Amino acid sequence: MQIHQLKVKTQKPKRRVGRGGKKGTYSGRGMKGQKSRSGAKINPIFEGGRSTLIEHLPKVRGFKSMYPKNQVVSLEKLEKYFQDGEIVNPAALHEKKLISKIETAVKILGDGEIKKKLAIENCLVSKSAKEKIEKAGGSVK
DSSP states (O other), rough: GGGOOOOOOOOOOOOOOOOSTTTTSSSOOOOOSSGGGGTTTOOOOOOTTOOOOOHOOOOOOOOOSSOOOOEEHHHHHHHHHHHTEEEEEEEHHHHTTTTTTTOOOOOEEEOOOOOOOEOOOOEOOOOHHHHHHHHHTTOOO
């Protein structure tokens, strides 16, 4: 027998499986069980009757706001770290490491006394702090 005498055997067409109807086998659903049936709607949390992972985790109570709290600076810190006539703003406070972030709001509270003339800009100021700053000759913008 020579190579030119060989006959090419045609391949049988492959069976398309898993597409529903009579030709498919299980249509990608596996064999038996609730999930193989039509109309099966199972909660993704459901674990066959046993306690779910969510039920085992500890419950965290309370509420956490998505808005950060104001960073607080007292007047006695301003008295200690700033010179007479300096401008106090979030950048200056961050430079002197009195606050951690420039982006979050800064509030100056009236704890302690102040004798230096300071110009406060872009900061929230309490009533008592404002009175003490203006009494010392400073300004609040």
